[in-house]
Amino acid sequence: MADKENDTSHPNTPALAWTTLMEGNKRFVENIASHPNQDAVRRTSLTSGQHPFVTIFGCSDSRLAAEIIFDMGLGDAFVVRTAGHVIDNTALGSIEFGEEYLKVPLIVVLGHDSCGAVTATKAAVETGSMPAGHVRGIVELITPSVLAALREDSASGIDSMVTEHVKQTAARLLEESPIIAAGVSSGKTAVVGLTYHLNDGRAELVYNSGPIAA
Known part of the structure; x- marks a missing residue:
């Protein structure tokens, strides 16, 4: 996972990265995806390193x-995934790797409608019964977000809880990582939170810390 010298074909500022990301989502929503950077030429060009923009x-x-x-291809995105996008040391270290070594200008926390991990957490909060195995650890990490949503609105549904969890996760990246916080403070990086709508494919901005406006 070696860094690559700046490639001018890649967005290298938070604003350009944000614009590129959302233009890709717009193409996906409108069913006109261009499937960029997915051919043999692109594959070969990445053998010496990577320079993802997000x-x-x-x-x-x-x-x-x-x-x-987001209608992207090989080498465009450095992707970290956990159920319910819960943060542990490995996930946080992976995100910091993108910031520190790959100089990625945009960090996105991506949640979605009808999240199963948030649904399981809501059930645990309501019933007092925790799931078995290591799923319990996931539920414990999401519980503060569910409780915060319920304090805001006792009738909160799953999607409102998802939005709150995205916001809290994004804020925690800045709180728990001096590396990420320094990137945002310097203007080199932005952290945003998005919720993805399953019915139409649209990614909606719910949290922003950093210069994503052109």
């Missing part, structure tokens, strides 16, 4: 394939 920390859900929903 780190995506998303849920492991099979419906949330980042390169597809």
